[in-house]
Amino acid sequence: MSARRLAIALVHHPVLDKQGAIVTSALTNLDVHDLARSARTYGCTDYFVVHPIDAQRELAKRIVDHWTDGSSAKRIPDRKDALAVVRPVSRLADAIAALGADVELWVTAARDIGTPVSFAEARARLATAGPPVLIVFGTGWGLAPEIVERATIVLEPIRGAGAWNHLSVRAACAIALDRLVGASSR
Amino acid sequence: MSARRLAIALVHHPVLDKQGAIVTSALTNLDVHDLARSARTYGCTDYFVVHPIDAQRELAKRIVDHWTDGSSAKRIPDRKDALAVVRPVSRLADAIAALGADVELWVTAARDIGTPVSFAEARARLATAGPPVLIVFGTGWGLAPEIVERATIVLEPIRGAGAWNHLSVRAACAIALDRLVGASSR
Numbered sequence: 001m002s003a004r005r006l007a008i009a010l011v012h013h014p015v016l017d018k019q020g021a022i023v024t025s026a027l028t029n030l031d032v033h034d035l036a037r038s039a040r041t042y043g044c045t046d047y048f049v050v051h052p053i054d055a056q057r058e059l060a061k062r063i064v065d066h067w068t069d070g071s072s073a074k075r076i077p078d079r080k081d082a083l084a085v086v087r088p089v090s091r092l093a094d095a096i097a098a099l100g101a102d103v104e105l106w107v108t109a110a111r112d113i114g115t116p117v118s119f120a121e122a123r124a125r126l127a128t129a130g131p132p133v134l135i136v137f138g139t140g141w142g143l144a145p146e147i148v149e150r151a152t153i154v155l156e157p158i159r160g161a162g163a164w165n166h167l168s169v170r171a172a173c174a175i176a177l178d179r180l181v182g183a184s185s186r
Numbered sequence: 187m188s189a190r191r192l193a194i195a196l197v198h199h200p201v202l203d204k205q206g207a208i209v210t211s212a213l214t215n216l217d218v219h220d221l222a223r224s225a226r227t228y229g230c231t232d233y234f235v236v237h238p239i240d241a242q243r244e245l246a247k248r249i250v251d252h253w254t255d256g257s258s259a260k261r262i263p264d265r266k267d268a269l270a271v272v273r274p275v276s277r278l279a280d281a282i283a284a285l286g287a288d289v290e291l292w293v294t295a296a297r298d299i300g301t302p303v304s305f306a307e308a309r310a311r312l313a314t315a316g317p318p319v320l321i322v323f324g325t326g327w328g329l330a331p332e333i334v335e336r337a338t339i340v341l342e343p344i345r346g347a348g349a350w351n352h353l354s355v356r357a358a359c360a361i362a363l364d365r366l367v368g369a370s371s372r
């Protein structure tokens with residue numbers, strides 16, 4: 001359980017492509033669902049879907065509406081609780097503005113970038129009162145340097161049983177939230 | 187790191203629907219990818235995609251082939267390593283046969299069923315030499331009772347920051363593997 005307001009963001013621009021160029025990625029339906037369900041499970045107040053293209057934010061909004069007011073709201077009522085945390089925004093700055101100027105940006109990376117903070121230390125920080133925390137995840141080949149450079153902390157890469165750790169963002173977000181605020185001890 | 191051979195299975199039949207009836211669920215493309223990537227990250231030797239319908243197993247095989255031999259194998263070579271652990275089988279019994287008669291079935295559930303074993307205890311068991319372990323995940327509204335009744339252990343439900351825990355199977359599998367064999371301590 002976090003002692004601070006906790007939120008997540010999934011960034012579709014600016015992110016890297018395989019060659020390291022700055023690109024905009026397409027919205028993925030299951031990213032909206034899965035990250036919302038993980039956010040709701042771990043007590044996040046907001047899940048910002050960051051996309052600069054109006055039609056893509058509108059698509060995110062239609063997915064949310066379908067599950068909160070549309071025909072699927074009756075079929076799977078639990079999903080409404082999850083999707084209620086989704087906030088489509090055009091830039092990461094909008095998410096920061098919504099949380100307040102003192103918000104801390106925490107970024108995750110599959111590879112070592114910057115000086116990483118362990119999940120154990122980050123978990124301890126979240127258990128102590130302080131400003132809101134926005135955990136920022138990237139699509140494509142990861143967050144652009146301009147976002148990483150603004151981060152208060154860079155979380156250590158998630159390691160499994162070896163060096164290979166090419167997790168989906170849906171899996172990486174779930175694991176990161178569980179390590180940071182999950183109820184079960186190891 | 188597991189001291190035992192560790193594998194996962196995703197069951198599409200027999201699983202429950204919302205009303206508790208036994209049904210067969212459809213294959214989801216991202217389940218194949220995400221669970222394979224999580225399995226590979228956490229050192230699982232096999233990811234059994236359990237589906238009784240030939241055309242659905244053939245679809246799983248085509249997804250794997252596309253990413254191991256097809257055009258996408260060149261575009262994202264890492265994915266090949268993940269999808270190499272995917273084994274489409276028609277029944278859970280086929281997965282059990284592949285791992286040996288002494289395999290332990292461990293099942294997960296979002297709600298309390300049976301007498302649950304904590305992740306901490308299960309993690310300790312995996313760190314000790316013993317027979318192979320097959321962690322079985324269900325689609326739809328969860329595994330049918332006939333599978334749960336055969337299980338050696340039922341893992342405790344994953345709890346986040348409260349009672350709400352309607353995670354996707356992609357998130358639940360990732361979190362379960364991280365709690366059981368992940369490298370980072372809390």
